Amino acid sequence: MWTLSGGSYSAVLMVEKQYNMPDARGRFGPYGGAYVPETLVPVLDEITKAYKAVRRDKAFQQEFKHLLETYVGRPSPLTFATRLSEQFGRKIWLKREDLNHTGAHKINNALGQVLLAKRLGKKRIIAETGAGQHGVATATACALLGLECHVYMGAEDMRRQQPNVYRMRLLGAECIRVDAGTATLKDAINEALRDWVTNVEDTHYIIGSALGPHPYPMMVRDFQSVIGKEARKQILKSEGVLPDLIVACVGGGSNAIGIFHPFIKDKDVRLVGVEAGGRGSDLGDHAARFEGGRLGVFQGTSSWVLQNEDGQITGTHSVSAGLDYASIGPEHAWLRDLGRAEYMSCRDDQAIAGLHLVAEKEGIIPALESAHAFGALPELVESVPEGGVIIVNVSGRGDKDVAEVARYEGVQL
Amino acid sequence: MSNKENRIKKTFKALHKENKKAFIAYIGAGDPHLDATVEMVCAMAEQGVDIIELGVPFSDPMADGKANQAAAERGLASGTTLRGVLEAVRRIRERCQIPILFFTYLNPILAYGAEQFAQDAVEAGVDGLLPLDLPPEEDPTFLKVMKQAGLATVHLAAPNSTVDRRQTLAKRSRGFLYYVCRLGVTGERTSLPEDLAEQVASLKTSASIPVCIGFGISTPEQAALAASAGDGVIVGSHLVNIIAENGSNPDLVTLVANRAGELAAAVHGV
Numbered sequence: 270m271w272t273l274s275g276g277s278y279s280a281v282l283m284v285e286k287q288y289n290m291p292d293a294r295g296r297f298g299p300y301g302g303a304y305v306p307e308t309l310v311p312v313l314d315e316i317t318k319a320y321k322a323v324r325r326d327k328a329f330q331q332e333f334k335h336l337l338e339t340y341v342g343r344p345s346p347l348t349f350a351t352r353l354s355e356q357f358g359r360k361i362w363l364k365r366e367d368l369n370h371t372g373a374h375k376i377n378n379a380l381g382q383v384l385l386a387k388r389l390g391k392k393r394i395i396a397e398t399g400a401g402q403h404g405v406a407t408a409t410a411c412a413l414l415g416l417e418c419h420v421y422m423g424a425e426d427m428r429r430q431q432p433n434v435y436r437m438r439l440l441g442a443e444c445i446r447v448d449a450g451t452a453t454l455k456d457a458i459n460e461a462l463r464d465w466v467t468n469v470e471d472t473h474y475i476i477g478s479a480l481g482p483h484p485y486p487m488m489v490r491d492f493q494s495v496i497g498k499e500a501r502k503q504i505l506k507s508e509g510v511l512p513d514l515i516v517a518c519v520g521g522g523s524n525a526i527g528i529f530h531p532f533i534k535d536k537d538v539r540l541v542g543v544e545a546g547g548r549g550s551d552l553g554d555h556a557a558r559f560e561g562g563r564l565g566v567f568q569g570t571s572s573w574v575l576q577n578e579d580g581q582i583t584g585t586h587s588v589s590a591g592l593d594y595a596s597i598g599p600e601h602a603w604l605r606d607l608g609r610a611e612y613m614s615c616r617d618d619q620a621i622a623g624l625h626l627v628a629e630k631e632g633i634i635p636a637l638e639s640a641h642a643f644g645a646l647p648e649l650v651e652s653v654p655e656g657g658v659i660i661v662n663v664s665g666r667g668d669k670d671v672a673e674v675a676r677y678e679g680v681q682l
Numbered sequence: 683m684s685n686k687e688n689r690i691k692k693t694f695k696a697l698h699k700e701n702k703k704a705f706i707a708y709i710g711a712g713d714p715h716l717d718a719t720v721e722m723v724c725a726m727a728e729q730g731v732d733i734i735e736l737g738v739p740f741s742d743p744m745a746d747g748k749a750n751q752a753a754a755e756r757g758l759a760s761g762t763t764l765r766g767v768l769e770a771v772r773r774i775r776e777r778c779q780i781p782i783l784f785f786t787y788l789n790p791i792l793a794y795g796a797e798q799f800a801q802d803a804v805e806a807g808v809d810g811l812l813p814l815d816l817p818p819e820e821d822p823t824f825l826k827v828m829k830q831a832g833l834a835t836v837h838l839a840a841p842n843s844t845v846d847r848r849q850t851l852a853k854r855s856r857g858f859l860y861y862v863c864r865l866g867v868t869g870e871r872t873s874l875p876e877d878l879a880e881q882v883a884s885l886k887t888s889a890s891i892p893v894c895i896g897f898g899i900s901t902p903e904q905a906a907l908a909a910s911a912g913d914g915v916i917v918g919s920h921l922v923n924i925i926a927e928n929g930s931n932p933d934l935v936t937l938v939a940n941r942a943g944e945l946a947a948a949v950h951g952v
Contacts, residue, residue, distance in 0.1 A: 294819075304788060304815045306745040308840040308865055310847065449751060455742060462744040467866035469842065566788045566815065568744065579763045580793025581741040 288533045290600065295483020298606060300599035303482035304566045308466045316473075317484045319389050324491070329384065336380050337495060340413065341370045345496075347503035347660070352630040357650045360508065360658045364500045364528060366665060367635060373665030374496060374524045375406035375477060381492035383410040386473035393417045393472040397461040399426055399454035399520065400591030400638060401433025402665055403477030408442035418442035421460045424452040426590045433669050451584045454520075454594045458568050478521025479598035482569030486599050493527025500660055501531050513653050514539045517662035518641040519612065520556070520591050522598035524664035529610060539611065539652075542601060543645045545587035546614035552577065556585040557614035558597040559605065565596075572599045588617040588677055589637035589670075619644035621677060624667060636665035637673065689809045690781045690834055690857040693732050694892050694913070704858075704914030705730070705905070705946040706894060708785060709921055709938070710737040710753030712762025714929040716770045721935045722925075727780040729943030730950065735812065735916065738767055738786035745814045747869030749919035752926060764790045764799070768806045775807035783836060783857070784811040785918075788824075796824050800831030810834030810857050818854040829856070838862050841881060852889035858914065859889050862897045869919045871898035879911040886912075902948030909952040917945050 290297045295317075303313055323329040337343040345368050350361040366374040379396075386394060394416050398404030404420040411418035420437055424446050427434050437444045450456040458481075465474045479489045504512055515532060517525035519542035529540045547555030555561065558573040565574035567582055575583050575595040587593040604610035615623070623643030628634045635643060642661050653659060667674070675682050697704050707726050711719050723734050739757030743750060771782055784803070791799050791813075803811075810833050818825065818837055828835050834857035839848055841864060852859050861882060864875050875881075878895070885893050895908045896916030908915045921938055928934045 302820055303817065304820055305817065306814055306840075306862075307817060307838045307851070308842060308862065310817050310840075311842045311844060450741065459742055459744045463747070463867045466745065469865055565792060567742065569815070574789070576789065576793060578793065579765075580790035581758065582789070583741075 290603065291483065291487055295487065297599045297603035299564070300570070300572050300602045301483060301486060302571050303569060304571065305482050305569050306466055308469060309482070312469050313482055313484070315389065319385060320484055320488050323385060323388060329388070333381055333384055337377065341376050341380070342368065343495065344499040344503070345369055347500060347507065349507070350631050353627070356630065357646065358655045359650050359653050360656065362504060362507070362512070362658065362660045363631070363633070364496060364660055364662045366496060366524065367633065367639070367663045371402070371406050371409050372668065373402040373406065373636060374493060374527060375403040376409065377495055377527070378477065378489050378492040378523060379403065379406035379410040379475060382473070382475040382488070383407070383414050383416060386416065386475070387414060389473060391471055391473040393419070393468065394475055395419045395421070395461050395464050395472055396475045396477060397421045397454065397457035398477060399457070399593060400589065400636070401426065401430035401437070401669060402591060402636070404442070404444065405433050405436050405440070407475050407477070408437045408440035411442065412440045419445060419464070421445050421447050421457040421464070423447050423454060423457045426453055426457070429590050429673055430669055431672070453585070454590070455568065455582065462568070478523040479526045479600060480521040480568065480570060480596065486570065489523050490526045490530055490600060493523050494530045496524065496527040496662065497529060497531035500528055504658065504660060508658050510658060511535050511538050512660045513657040514541060514649065514659045515662070516541050516543065516642045516645060516649060516659065518543050518592060518638045518664060519597060519601060520545070520594050520638060522601045524662055526598060526600055528660070528662045529604070533609060540604070540609065541645070541649060542610060542612045543641045544597070544612060544614040545589060545592035545641060546616040546619070547586040548617055553584045554586050555614065556587045556592050556594055558595070559612045560614055567596045570596070570599050572596050572602045588620060588673070589641065591636070591638040592641065613645055615641040615644035617677070621674065624674065633663065634667035634671070635663050636667050637670045639664045640667070689779065690733065693781050694858070697732065702950045703909040703912070703952050704732040704892065704894060705949040706733040706735060706914055706916040707731045707921055707942045707945070708735040708737060708916060708918030709925065710739060710750060710757050711767040711770065712739055712757035712760045713753045713922070713925055714756055715760040716762060716766055718934060720770050720773045722938050723774050723780065723782070724777050725935050725939035726942045727778045729939045730946035731780065731942050732914070732946070733781045733783065735783050735785045735918070736767060738764055738784050738790055740787040740790055743787065745867055747867040747919060749870065749922045749926065750868045753922045756929070764794050768802055768808070771806040771808050781809045782807065783809060786811055786813060788813050788816050796827050800827050800833055803833055804831045808833065810836055812836045812838065812860060814838070818851065836860050839885060841865060841875070848885055849888040852885065852891070855891060858892040858894045859885065860916070861885055861893055861895045861912065863895050863908070864897055866897070868897055870900040870923065874899070874904055874907055878908065882911040902944050905945050906948045906952050909949040915949050
């Protein structure tokens, strides 16, 4: 019953007809769904209904667009990476989500969901955060739109991302430390879910990635797809052609699905997601779900999950807190089955090398998450013809990671 | 085929005859170790507990409060696996026939293999399961596999479940319907919700099976009060906390069984 459907036959069907996922029950093939305690069923139904309504609501979409333009600073530029292009012999363009207000793509989804929460009449917002970027984005959106905000964060992540913890506090949000389990993102999500089932009447939970129960993977994707829509227009304007390749890092996968989604029907554009290869291939040493995981149900959704033979979720490791998660957004699993997107992994050391490369060649310090996309570049360019066009999604900026990089390299600041 | 479901049915039938409500005790399997689990279940059965819920330890118990989270951690630390819990049930069955349900998250069962699990569970003497993160419409195939093997799948209804939803849950639940009497996670609370009787009465209009009440019930007084509203009462975290405090106490089994006995007596006295 848990067989993977898909393969190339349905890939052709799905992509040539119309890619219109998820289905009414929130499924992407065998993935997705809403595996939640019964208390959350009514509220997920309510969110699904409200979200369907705002999707078509001009006033809502205008307000969202207005905030993206005048507050976030969209459209984010598509920057030609001159020196990287020289080095690799391909035209490399950077989608600059690092230039968004709050420094990452996370603000797109946070604003969309806070607007939705206001429509739902909710007074209180909760969120989880790994790298802290989603927490900061949510705290920011709540400050802007006047809602109370509580952010759950694993103790280990708080240590790694001190500046973001304080930023959330400055923005008037409460950052709640989670010591349970591995004290990272998955444990923060568990705590947020516990808060939500308790306070479901007045609280909206803003999940930060294309994860969790339906309708979150769809909703987060839609709010993030502004990245790909802009990139598509921008590259056509600058190069006159669609890119040969788009590369993005994948934790839960929101920046990746955001840039991939508007290109899904462009069959000749290769979409590559880069997972965290961590420090090795043993279970617990990485977050490469497609390499070390298998099908499971975790935190509300069915997807590839890093787990032991007894179905216990295993710890993960990545130098980047934002990729340090045991499961992957269900739509990525489906795109992979369809053969429409490919996934690979990049180790900690390769990501750090990627960060140095972009910093020194382009004057951009990417977030450690985004650095994984650059870490994969030397291998990926080989498959692109010389002179071909590549877009790398710079999902966030690396200011928050400066201390962590120094620590990784044994440098005392 | 459904003789296992009958162990639950039989229990409710016998209680009904005597005009008594059911007392259901929850403990985390393998906390502090599976040998103790076996002893506690048998001792609780002797003290008048009607049905046992065994928590299958899971690394990420998102619907559980601190007490059950800690119990799951202790269970995993003592090396407890789903396979091990099934083996413990086999040992229990050599000694007593109290109905046993697994209170579980879905993933450990999927990892074991749903069909294999259903077969092994029935063979071991498990009567049913309460999948915490599986709303009934989410995986009909899974539920069918459980049913065909003869396992009763108990569904949970919540205070915010709509009228339609309550009817669906009541119709699909087997053995009994579990009413989660408050929003939130498992754990002890000092009082019962004021609208409990009203809520349960509304559920009972759509349920042809017994409605049992759980989440946050700790004392014999609360248990008796809840029992007067429904067909049975579930106490979990309170017993789990006793285990937490007495993990290495040689009297652990007696302490837990005696407290469960007091709660059972309070429920049976209603």
